[in-house]
Amino acid sequence: MTTERPNVIEVKNLVKKFGNFVANDHLTFEVKQGEIFGFLGANGAGKTTAIKILCGLQSPTSGEIKVAGYDVYHQTNLIKRNIGYMSQKFSLYEDLTVSQNFEFYGGIYGLSRKQIKERTKYFLEKLELTGAANKILKEIPLGWKQKLAFSVAILHHPKIVFLDEPTGGVDPVTRRQFWEMIYEAANEGITVFVTTHYMDEAEYCERVSIMVDGRIEALDTPAMLKQKYGANSMNEVFIRLARAQSAEQ
Amino acid sequence: MRTILYILQKEFRQIFREKAMLVIILVIPMVQLLILSFTATFEIKNTNIAILDHDHYVESRNLINKFSGSPFFTISSFYDSYDEGVEALKSGKTHQLLIIQPHFERDLQRDGTGKVMIITDAINGSAASIMSAYAHAILIDFNKQILVEHFPNLSLSDPIQITVSNWYNPRLDYITYMVPGILVLLVTIIGMFLSGMNVVKEKELGTIEQINVTPIIKYQFIIGKLLPFWIIAMFEFSFGLFLAHFVFGVPMLGSLALQLGTVSVYLVVVLSFGLFVSTLTDTMQQAMFISWFFMVIFILMSGLFTPIESMPDWAQTVNKINPISYFIQINRMIMLKGSVFSDFTRQFYSLVVYAALMLGLSVWRYRKVA
């Protein structure tokens, strides 16, 4: 069923070294358009490094990598026009109002004034935050801020949105709502590339890859992975993989 | 271009959001200009002198009257013993001590020489030499006076008559000298700190990461970061000029356009210096300390307070990389002497080269990489 969709991320043998330390060890994977791709791994497994390379923030040591059809070595600016990004650290401007944040990022991505207005209205209505449009971000609760940050990340309707631990520190109800927003974005054709360490969230992904010590140890749909490792939940899959790794050492 | 406008709009919104910052940026510097300009004088207007009269005769009393009549001296007290006088110097109650030796009048009339002693607190060396010169002048004057009384026929005038003309500032009014300099200082502090803190603030709060994944191009970002502060500093400088002219009566002999032209180049130096510092640092605290380090050096060596000519050669060489020094020179030349462009081409081109260099360095250092 997924075969007819084109690849929007193609990674072949991605290697990133910092001195002698290998952060990414020959990563190879593809992500298809409109897919929700889970990128899992323990802290320090190399997830953030890989994301930074895919977003054009760092250059890889070697490997063939294409994002949204563009090469990460020479076409980073074209990549940036076609992606959205939301980091684990909340990064909208706390001293600007909600609509000013929308206006700023919309402007930077080249949206027209009219588009900015329309899209801001659309997202605020969807989040039921219309009344808070002129509030400074500081005064808004964390859960809402995360949803706003996600809205800003897809404001310009990018091909791919990268979410780096988007639900860290958020209550379960808000996390559910957040995932509903992710599904909606995927339905609109936006590819979602998400890292998380909540294993229950991994179940929501179409496919997940699990990184251990810089390598991708497993990559498949959650159902197939559970079957393969004879586990009841993704959590168990993860623990088995991590154990296998430490047994090897 | 549109992108730059959006960055500018965002920066201005952030600046004007904090009311406290507005006060700090716009009000405090102007208040300082108004107050601090009055402090910077080496002119000695009044010296406290204590008197120790061991003679107590007519001439010694006449001499004391001469001192008390002088506008430069205030007699702080009279003492009877040397120890008391030295004590007053120690405790800072007086800065000078005039000792009239015993038999002053008798010796003067009998031997032709009367003895006095002046002790000056010389911790501030240059002030001491001026205080001492004033006291000498009064004594020499007094000497002439008694000569005229006793020997009316004697010719006393100095053969070489010295006249002095103080050009550009005949009344030696130091306010007109300090105001242009202090104004430069204030806009420099504002400019360097605002631009220096700005980028590093985005780093520290994490917002820079979001900017880095957007398609903003380097030069757009740098312009977006510099221009708001350039505008604020230009406004501040113009307002300060207005105050200088209408409150302090500082003349504006040269061309205003020329002055605004040079300040616009100078601000590029200052702002990109700050930006460069913030690309080198990770926290505002570090950025602040590095800017502060250069700022204090630049200020104290700028020639604003102490003359550059007095510095040793190596220090004058160090001053070649001091933008404040160049601009204070230009600013004073234009305002106070009406100098034209050809008078300060060297300083001006130094600033241009400096601006290009600092801007280049900060563009080079600012990588859109995490």
Add this chain to the structure above:
Amino acid sequence: MKGFIIKEFLHIFRDLRTMLILFGMPVVQVLLFGFAITNEINHASIAILDQAKDETSMKITDKILSSGYFDLNAVLTHPDQIEAAFGKGEIKEVIVFEPGFGRKLEKEGKANLQIITDASDPNTANLLFNYTAGIVRDYSREMMENKKPPMQISIESTMMYNPELKGVFMFVPGTITILLMLVSAMMTSISIAREKELGTMEVLLVSPLKPFQIIVGKVLPYILLSFTNAVVILVLAFTVFGMPINGSLILLLLQSILFIVMALSMGIFISTVSQTQQQAMLLSMFVLMLPTILLSGFIFPIENMPLPLQILSNIMPSKWFIIIVKSIMIKGLGIGYVWKETLILVGMTLFFVGLSVKKFNIRLG
């Protein structure tokens, strides 16, 4: 509490760059300023317009140029050139001998010498004029040597504490003061404002630590740092600049600690009134830097200022500390002479601590 202090220390010491800034920069600055900042005149550029070119005018010129205060920058030939000479800004003084200077002096016993200064810098102009006039008067006194007046007051002049009139006596105490003030007050104000801004202050406030303990923990490392700085600067002053320490070293060190604590409490106060690091920084910069340089007697003697500013200078802690340092180091005085200044500093410390604690409690309540 102990763990908290250790955390603060680690915070500062872990970062090599901060350490370099905190220790390296004051040293560099003291060295730079100690040597470079002086208001003595030497090698001022002058021009000479000698319209007489006779033996006397040349002798006087020689005498002026060999004094070491002046460097001959240009020889002018016509009065019209004076304006252009000043225009470039290098030449600070022009000495003009009238035509027939020596002849007039010999025949009429009178000749005119004109000194033109670039008074756009009135301070330097005044000094230059006094130096030049002094040299010329010396010359005429030598000339009149044979005609000693029948009655003369002999003046014995003593320059107490600083017979060679060295500039460092003035500038080293000032430099110590400004460095201690800025390092201590700025560092604390920013480090506390930073915790506020990053939200980590709230974590501390909800911990079982009392506000007082938090402040002490924040401030203790800086006391140590600043004190080390003070000692380094004093050693430099003594070894490199030959500043005497005539009074008690222990008293001097104790006073330095007092001043540091004062500056720190000022820093705490600044941090309680500012919301962000940037505010704290600019506030410390403006409230502390220029006033510390200008209103403390560091460079410009306070007695020369207009009366309102003399009164204003009393609220500058640096003014009192400079008096203390000069009294102890140079005059060699004991606590008996500086108890008043010491009490003022203690009072200021208590004032700022009190205000900050009050602010702190309000925020908690």
